[in-house]
Amino acid sequence: MSEEKETKAGEKPKKPKIPRQSMPEQDPHKRAGNFDSVTLGYKMEQAALEASRCIQCKKPFCISGCPVSIDIPGFIKLVKEKEYLKAAQHIKKYNLLPAVCGRVCPQEDQCEKVCIVGKKGEPVAIGRLERFVADYEAAHGEVPLPELPPKTGKKVAVVGAGPGGLTVAFDLIMLGHDVTIFEALHKAGGVLVYGIPEFRLPKAIVEREVQYLTRLGVDLKLNHVIGKIRTIDQLMKEDGFDAVFIGSGAGLPWFMDVPGENLNGVYSANEYLTRNNLMKSFDFPKHDTPIKKHKNVAVIGGGNVAMDSVRTALRLGADNAYIVYRRSRAEMPARKEEVDHAEHEGVQFKNLTAPVRVIGNEQGWVTGLECLKMDLGEPDASGRRRPVPVKGSEFIMEMDAVIIAIGTSANPLIAQTTPDLKLNKKGYIEVENETTCRTSKKGVFAGGDIVTGSATVILAMGAGRNAAKSIQQYLQTGEWTPNGKQ
Amino acid sequence: MEELTFSEIISYAKIAEDNAKKFYLDAARIANLSHVKEFLKSLADEEQGHSDRLDALQKNLNKKGVVPKVHEAIHTFGYTDYIKPVDHLDQDATYKDVLEVGMAKEKEAIQSYEKFSLYVDDTEAKKLFNLLAQEEKKHLKRFEEEYDDLQDQKY
Numbered sequence: 001m002s003e004e005k006e007t008k009a010g011e012k013p014k015k016p017k018i019p020r021q022s023m024p025e026q027d028p029h030k031r032a033g034n035f036d037s038v039t040l041g042y043k044m045e046q047a048a049l050e051a052s053r054c055i056q057c058k059k060p061f062c063i064s065g066c067p068v069s070i071d072i073p074g075f076i077k078l079v080k081e082k083e084y085l086k087a088a089q090h091i092k093k094y095n096l097l098p099a100v101c102g103r104v105c106p107q108e109d110q111c112e113k114v115c116i117v118g119k120k121g122e123p124v125a126i127g128r129l130e131r132f133v134a135d136y137e138a139a140h141g142e143v144p145l146p147e148l149p150p151k152t153g154k155k156v157a158v159v160g161a162g163p164g165g166l167t168v169a170f171d172l173i174m175l176g177h178d179v180t181i182f183e184a185l186h187k188a189g190g191v192l193v194y195g196i197p198e199f200r201l202p203k204a205i206v207e208r209e210v211q212y213l214t215r216l217g218v219d220l221k222l223n224h225v226i227g228k229i230r231t232i233d234q235l236m237k238e239d240g241f242d243a244v245f246i247g248s249g250a251g252l253p254w255f256m257d258v259p260g261e262n263l264n265g266v267y268s269a270n271e272y273l274t275r276n277n278l279m280k281s282f283d284f285p286k287h288d289t290p291i292k293k294h295k296n297v298a299v300i301g302g303g304n305v306a307m308d309s310v311r312t313a314l315r316l317g318a319d320n321a322y323i324v325y326r327r328s329r330a331e332m333p334a335r336k337e338e339v340d341h342a343e344h345e346g347v348q349f350k351n352l353t354a355p356v357r358v359i360g361n362e363q364g365w366v367t368g369l370e371c372l373k374m375d376l377g378e379p380d381a382s383g384r385r386r387p388v389p390v391k392g393s394e395f396i397m398e399m400d401a402v403i404i405a406i407g408t409s410a411n412p413l414i415a416q417t418t419p420d421l422k423l424n425k426k427g428y429i430e431v432e433n434e435t436t437c438r439t440s441k442k443g444v445f446a447g448g449d450i451v452t453g454s455a456t457v458i459l460a461m462g463a464g465r466n467a468a469k470s471i472q473q474y475l476q477t478g479e480w481t482p483n484g485k486q
Numbered sequence: 487m488e489e490l491t492f493s494e495i496i497s498y499a500k501i502a503e504d505n506a507k508k509f510y511l512d513a514a515r516i517a518n519l520s521h522v523k524e525f526l527k528s529l530a531d532e533e534q535g536h537s538d539r540l541d542a543l544q545k546n547l548n549k550k551g552v553v554p555k556v557h558e559a560i561h562t563f564g565y566t567d568y569i570k571p572v573d574h575l576d577q578d579a580t581y582k583d584v585l586e587v588g589m590a591k592e593k594e595a596i597q598s599y600e601k602f603s604l605y606v607d608d609t610e611a612k613k614l615f616n617l618l619a620q621e622e623k624k625h626l627k628r629f630e631e632e633y634d635d636l637q638d639q640k641y
Binding site for chain 1: 518519520521522524525528561563564567568569570572580581582586631634635636637
């Protein structure tokens with residue numbers, strides 16, 4: 001049926017509304033058996049059509065909805081004009097990782113949530129356009145390196161090559177400082193390489209973005225565990241760094257502490273995903289790290305990490321892959337898109353269910369999971385109703401693997417070796433505020449998950465951007481007083 | 487069971503609070519992580535607060551001779567029924583370990599008071615034990631809520 005409505009005589013017909021362009025994706029049944037990208041990205045015509053939906057607001061709320069304040073109308077205008085490389089160049093002024101953010105940012109809670117077009121219909125697909133532009137650039141030649149300012153002679157150490165650390169490094173190298181990133185793993189990218197699966201974020205994209213940084217002159221030191229190889233004090237007092245940014249993330253997994261959790265076949269989501277994403281166990285023996293193929297897999301949790309784990313389990317050949325979540329679907333913290341994708345691929349959801357015991361055989365392998373039904377009680381501080389166990393509702397599910405994805409905390413290594421670094425009671429680094437990112441230790445800044453606990457890629461990048469501004473101010477003035485005042 | 491005076495019951499409860507305070511302070515002394523050390527000290531302060539409240543209750547009882555009524559029912563989540571029992575904290579204890587121990591200790595206190603309330607015949611003494619159990623349930627719930635907040639991947 002035509003969207004164009006009948007008009008009264010003499011009245012100018014309204015321009016038909018262009019619907020939000022859907023993004024092509026692999027067939028759910030097919031993709032559940034491979035690690036290729038689920039979503040396939042816009043074609044040029046779709047991108048241009050989608051860009052034409054943007055009404056170029058005079059006061060664009062979308063920019064304030066973006067944690068790194070990308071000039072969204074500006075780049076979309078260039079897409080509409082089919083100036084795709086210029087659009088990529090324009091985004092890169094604000095965001096080092098557009099191909100990443102275009103894929104994994106929760107745009108529905110940020111820029112797209114406040115899009116004016118979305119008030120009377122579906123918002124402009126900002127994330128999809130960002131991805132298109134970045135992918136176009138990758139396929140059609142690199143954006144030339146920007147001209148760098150003269151060197152300032154200041155040295156900054158960045159601990160952790162995750163999204164926050166990469167952003168700080170980019171912003172500071174562009175200001176003329178010497179930047180060295182210390183990364184504990186053998187690849188840069190943090191959660192982008194060990195956490196998010198290939199089917200959601202191809203690793204070649206991350207490598208390309210990291211290469212852009214090293215081409216700009218950032219010194220990337222891999223396999224460097226700060227807190228073990230060097231301490232923060234050593235970096236500052238012996239190695240000559242004028243400032244340090246800590247962006248080491250929250251990589252220490254929580255466990256449930258229920259009986260049976262030490263059985264073979266129980267994994268933290270961190271281990272399970274790292275084996276697959278970073279060590280490529282799905283491609284064993286081409287890559288060295290194997291992983292056992294399990295038939296019945298339960299993933300505990302309802303966040304994006306849980307969805308990534310359960311969809312990985314399916315792709316590794318599980319007959320039954322379950323999400324076991326304490327609350328209902330409405331309270332799931334995972335992106336709706338990820339939950340929908342998981343469901344379409346065949347993931348089974350056991351909501352309002354909490355594990356109370358992992359059951360094993362005499363050989364020490366998982367054979368089952370005892371669970372309890374839950375009810376929803378009073379709301380917590382975030383407004384989500386707390387799950388309350390229903391007494392006597394225990395039941396057992398046959399299982400041979402259990403993956404725990406209930407959350408993570410800060411690795412204590414840096415805190416243990418930096419006694420004057422103030423932490424909050426949960427073990428995260430305390431900063432003066434989210435704008436200055438200053439810690440209790442002079443010259444040391446922090447941002448991302450190590451400050452906030454597990455959050456999104458773009459929030460860590462936003463923290464990195466703020467930290468870079470604050471570091472620049474410190475390097476220029478040497479001032480270290482609250483809010484930069486004398 | 488021999489009848490207990492209010493004073494004896496409150497004294498018992500105060501000893502329990504003092505023991506809990508000592509437990510947290512001892513754990514704080516050996517804790518390696520500074521933030522855990524601080525958290526343990528804050529829990530010790532809270533136990534002192536509970537002990538002070540018992541003093542206030544004692545004064546009130548001496549004056550009025552009537553145990554205040556328990557008005558609201560506190561529903562706890564019962565995590566301690568399922569997680570592995572924890573009764574000590576070592577030097578590498580984490581925030582989560584402390585919460586688990588805290589929950590276990592509060593649950594133990596609730597069970598003690600509820601058991602005592604069954605053993606005494608005096609109605610007022612029963613009410614007093616129930617009141618003390620109610621107080622401990624509030625403490626347990628506060629621990630449970632913090633624990634619950636941890637057990638949820640936010641993204």
